[in-house]
Amino acid sequence: MKQLSNRWILFLILMVAVVLRVFNLSEIPFTHDEFSALSRLNFDSFSALIHEGVKIDGHPAGVQVFLYYWTKIFGISTIAVKFPFIIAGVISVYLTFSIGEKWMNETVGLLSAATVSCLQYTVLFSQIARPYISGLFFSLLMVFFLTKLIQHPKRNFLLNGCFFIISGALCAYNHHFSLLFAAIVGVSGLFFIQKAFLIRYCLLGLGIFGLYIPHLEIFFYQLNVAGVEEWLAKPTPVFFLNYISYIFNYSYIFIMVVLGIALGFLVTKKHVKINLKNYLLFLTWFLTPLLIGYFYSTNVNAVLQYSVLIFSFTYLLFLLFGHLPNCSPKTNLILVALILLTGTLSLVYERQHYKYFYQSPYLEILNDLQVANEKENVLSVVQSVEHINAYYMNQMRFDSNYTWYDQFESIPDFKQFLIDNAEHHSYFYLGCLHHIDPLVVPIIQEFYPSIELQKNYFGGSSYLFSKNPSPSKLVSTLDFEKDSLPSWSYNTSSIIDTVSSAGKRTYQINPDEEWGPGFEANLGRFLLKDHAFIDLSVKIKANQPPTATLVLTLENEGETILWRGYDFDQQLNLQQQGAESATFHGTIEIPKEHLKNPNLKFKTYIWNKDKNTFLVEDYKIKLRKGNPIIYGIVNKL
Numbered sequence: 122m123k124q125l126s127n128r129w130i131l132f133l134i135l136m137v138a139v140v141l142r143v144f145n146l147s148e149i150p151f152t153h154d155e156f157s158a159l160s161r162l163n164f165d166s167f168s169a170l171i172h173e174g175v176k177i178d179g180h181p182a183g184v185q186v187f188l189y190y191w192t193k194i195f196g197i198s199t200i201a202v203k204f205p206f207i208i209a210g211v212i213s214v215y216l217t218f219s220i221g222e223k224w225m226n227e228t229v230g231l232l233s234a235a236t237v238s239c240l241q242y243t244v245l246f247s248q249i250a251r252p253y254i255s256g257l258f259f260s261l262l263m264v265f266f267l268t269k270l271i272q273h274p275k276r277n278f279l280l281n282g283c284f285f286i287i288s289g290a291l292c293a294y295n296h297h298f299s300l301l302f303a304a305i306v307g308v309s310g311l312f313f314i315q316k317a318f319l320i321r322y323c324l325l326g327l328g329i330f331g332l333y334i335p336h337l338e339i340f341f342y343q344l345n346v347a348g349v350e351e352w353l354a355k356p357t358p359v360f361f362l363n364y365i366s367y368i369f370n371y372s373y374i375f376i377m378v379v380l381g382i383a384l385g386f387l388v389t390k391k392h393v394k395i396n397l398k399n400y401l402l403f404l405t406w407f408l409t410p411l412l413i414g415y416f417y418s419t420n421v422n423a424v425l426q427y428s429v430l431i432f433s434f435t436y437l438l439f440l441l442f443g444h445l446p447n448c449s450p451k452t453n454l455i456l457v458a459l460i461l462l463t464g465t466l467s468l469v470y471e472r473q474h475y476k477y478f479y480q481s482p483y484l485e486i487l488n489d490l491q492v493a494n495e496k497e498n499v500l501s502v503v504q505s506v507e508h509i510n511a512y513y514m515n516q517m518r519f520d521s522n523y524t525w526y527d528q529f530e531s532i533p534d535f536k537q538f539l540i541d542n543a544e545h546h547s548y549f550y551l552g553c554l555h556h557i558d559p560l561v562v563p564i565i566q567e568f569y570p571s572i573e574l575q576k577n578y579f580g581g582s583s584y585l586f587s588k589n590p591s592p593s594k595l596v597s598t599l600d601f602e603k604d605s606l607p608s609w610s611y612n613t614s615s616i617i618d619t620v621s622s623a624g625k626r627t628y629q630i631n632p633d634e635e636w637g638p639g640f641e642a643n644l645g646r647f648l649l650k651d652h653a654f655i656d657l658s659v660k661i662k663a664n665q666p667p668t669a670t671l672v673l674t675l676e677n678e679g680e681t682i683l684w685r686g687y688d689f690d691q692q693l694n695l696q697q698q699g700a701e702s703a704t705f706h707g708t709i710e711i712p713k714e715h716l717k718n719p720n721l722k723f724k725t726y727i728w729n730k731d732k733n734t735f736l737v738e739d740y741k742i743k744l745r746k747g748n749p750i751i752y753g754i755v756n757k758l
Contacts, residue, residue, distance in 0.1 A: 210247025
């Protein structure tokens with residue numbers, strides 16, 4: 122009866138896992154990586170798929186080959202493409218239970234499975250057709266069969282060994298980090314397998330390697346290809362804390378419940394039993410990929426992301442719950458219910474997973490474009506990924522009355538577009554992704570100063586600008602005139618009595634001045650609670666564009682944490698260079714970890730590095746709200 126009751130609890134966990142992963146299944150959008158994978162399936166031969174669709178990607182061939190044949194049978198609808206990965210995610214919950222049960226007991230298995238069922242970590246990647254949840258499934262499967270080989274080697278050794286070889290090879294073909302984890306698991310088995318079966322176990326390892334031999338050419342080719350460091354920053358020590366927070370949905374309540382359950386039995390000291398050898402094994406499985414990824418990223422090439430650690434994260438749960446005794450079904454139900462309730466609530470309400478992840482920025486900026494075009498005299502620009510944009514344009518039959526941002530070869534070209542068209546249009550619409558040049562928004566505001574509307578999505582934003590002179594609710598002009606703030610620093614003899622367009626005095630920079638007007642202020646009193654930028658604009662008058670730089674820095678207790686320099690001559694094209702005066706821009710993004718830092722100091726100055734002569738007018742500094750959820754699926758909201 123006890124086993125039957127616990128099986129019903131497991132059934133409850135699996136049902137929750139299914140519901141969380143299939144909720145509004147038809148509404149789950151394709152991500153950028155999925156679109157990329159689907160765009161590399163249109164080949165007439167397997168050889169072309171490997172050479173043109175796999176090698177260039179940087180991932181092993183497994184998932185791409187699977188999608189190639191799967192989509193030929195079932196098509197490329199979101200449901201068809203995502204379905205097998207959702208199934209892999211649900212089975213991973215069951216395998217988590219089974220491994221926990223076999224190494225510890227049913228209570229440990231149930232609590233670990235309940236946690237895996239409701240984490241955004243596993244729900245998210247179960248809904249993405251990429252080699253992450255599949256890798257978790259294969260790695261758990263490999264550990265499952267290793268467990269059978271260790272605990273019951275005499276029972277079906279050949280059959281379990283074959284499945285061990287297959288699951289290990291699948292790990293190798295799935296992702297380079299699941300290959301790494303498979304290697305760690307394989308070596309670990311040498312210390313646990315019974316000596317009488319050691320030679321046969323080594324032959325299983327050779328079997329995995331033998332199945333991987335056809336892939337070695339691809340592996341070495343991808344090893345020599347540049348990594349993702351052009352967009353992925355090297356990790357810092359704070360990565361470890363952020364990763365643990367991410368695993369538990371960035372939820373204090375959820376973490377407290379998990380730790381409360383884990384530590385409660387330690388406090389009471391009732392029936393607590395710790396198998397040190399097993400703990401060292403799970404600690405090795407959890408930490409080794411994390412540390413290898415960290416030190417490789419800091420010393421060689423940045424590769425460490427939360428996604429590549431999903432293959433080994435479940436063993437953290439066994440470390441947390443592994444000492445618990447085998448409790449009664451009634452106790453198990455209470456503990457599991459606590460985890461499922463707090464985990465699901467944090468997923469839905471704290472992480473807002475179904476709101477933000479289900480909003481594709483590629484689709485939403487096109488939806489917002491249709492709404493914006495209902496106004497008269499709207500000038501529209503869209504920055505997106507061309508093949509993804511074309512997919513939604515064809516699917517939704519959207520109005521294509523917009524200018525494609527990628528047609529502009531440079532910032533000066535974009536500015537010339539505004540110069541040529543702004544006087545004929547009352548509004549300006551911009552739909553863009555997170556990687557657009559941050560100068561674009563302040564440049565637009567030179568012509569359309571008011572942000573009438575800003576909609577934020579995971580991975581992108583849409584804006585509607587107008588010529589309305591009233592202050593925008595989304596942009597605050599920093600009040601740097603108050604006596605309570607530090608003042609400008611400048612050479613008083615360089616101020617002349619020419620009145621600028623802003624009603625202020627004009628400053629003349631002479632050849633003997635390397636440093637022009639500067640300003641610094643503590644930002645504690647100004648900072649927004651959310652993602653923010655500081656935008657600068659300065660009007661320059663000169664016979665020819667000066668080779669000077671507008672510098673912006675952020676400092677924390679005397680240490681420079683961010684430096685940005687914008688060369689004036691890089692913001693003008695040949696047509697604009699003939700003008701007597703021009704406005705130049707700079708912007709700096711306030712790092713999220715410093716948004717509430719009371720010691721954060723902002724500095725700006727003009728660096729006259731080539732000792733030119735020019736006039737400075739209209740130095741404006743604005744604080745602008747950014748997109749607080751632009752990385753919200755993986756970062757804390």
